[in-house]
Amino acid sequence: MDEQELPRVLQQLWGIEGRSRPGPKPAFHISDIGRAAVKLADAGGLNAVSMSKVAAELGFTTMSLYRYVGAKDDLYVVMLEQAFGEPPALDPTKGWREQITAWAQTFRDGLRQHPWILQIPIQEPPLSPHQLAWMEAGLQAFDSTPLTPQDRLSAMLLVNIYVRGTAQLTANMLTEPEAVQVADRLYTERLTMLATPDRFPGIAATLEVPPDEGYAGDFDAAEFGFGLDTVLDGIQSRIDRLTS
Amino acid sequence: MDEQELPRVLQQLWGIEGRSRPGPKPAFHISDIGRAAVKLADAGGLNAVSMSKVAAELGFTTMSLYRYVGAKDDLYVVMLEQAFGEPPALDPTKGWREQITAWAQTFRDGLRQHPWILQIPIQEPPLSPHQLAWMEAGLQAFDSTPLTPQDRLSAMLLVNIYVRGTAQLTANMLTEPEAVQVADRLYTERLTMLATPDRFPGIAATLEVPPDEGYAGDFDAAEFGFGLDTVLDGIQSRIDRLTS
């Protein structure tokens, strides 16, 4: 009930401003910090983001940031809020499957654009505006289904987890496709060397099938859709069990 | 082909020892470092693990560790190897579903015992012995299915991702169950406050159903199994499509 309980960062993100108070006006908004931090992270990964670098980007001193965020973790919250942006607008006339697929695709695109998101240690469940908006959008994809609210939550989380998980497999934070190819070939070579058929027959079988394309390492769009379909098939069968 | 290409840490983990050389004998093995680091991480989370603390735990100086691991990332590799241990022995006479469920359960137990695993930034695909053994065990669960090796890999990865993802939701690295309960109640309160039914009807619906049990926050065993079944249903339907 008590709104004061909300951490200050969340208050600011939700626009619950304490009205005019004595003292100098803040020189910028918390979202400016987020923008600068995201810019740095996009360019150089998450460890290119430090309080001093973000401050320098804004033209301020390091310590001034602490007037806006209580700690580094708060900065991460703001960065996530900034990076995610608004969720896609889903077409409620389409089927649930098409809607959640679009949602998942957009989510995936976001993670590819900001791979550092996956490096952020998750400390708390999401409470910021855009994060909740994404949750809401994902839940609404199931509006036309007979699933209970809890089932919808589980289904949405399942898709969420899938997207994050596959992105994590692919995100070596190597943005140049050449580097990815080299890393993949190197990995296949080493795996071939170590996973001998006698001790690791299953892995070896995976390796030997297409001798030249090999383990396609990079989890490309087709593979992503294929796995997603498997997940959605599972949700479908749960729906089927309800309607029968 | 060239075994020398393997990073030194992996060479040591695989027991590919360089034969006897001049100079003093190493005082300990790389696995001792792993053991000490895991002990620290279990006690105080991943940021309780630093080179100096691990060294102190072993009774050596900080810099001595760098004779064994090239950098901090190598330490993570050793820690993972140590923490995972041998995969469970699966009963090949059971069905694939039962086998992969047991695999997933053991994996989940491991993550609950070592929550810091989820905080380790994944830089490279797995190549260490235990990691490959876990992969192999997961693949072999599908031995009795008509799935292709690539499909088995996808299915195993899917289950792997699911376990990791759900563990991440639950792992606030709060080990005391009381703290988890408090955090959950606080989260539900805040969510109720912020996710108003007009703007977030889907989320609100999730919250209002069991007014006293609420969003059960903690992803308990039953919920885990329920979601896992959904994933397995998806795999099952892929199998069905092959056999029809």
Add this chain to the structure above:
DNA sequence: CGCACACTGTGTGCGCTATACACAGACCAT
């Protein structure tokens, strides 16, 4: 209207981190 005080951004400094580098001693192949 003016003053008090809360709030702003700044500067200094501490303890910690990873790790580069030089060095003294230990040991094995020769």
Add this chain to the structure above:
DNA sequence: ATGGTCTGTGTATAGCGCACACAGTGTGCG
């Protein structure tokens, strides 16, 4: 025996998050 190489150590550096004290700013209240 001895040369060369590996061991663990000591010292040093650049960077990090953040605590704290401070000077100035501007608003609400008297």
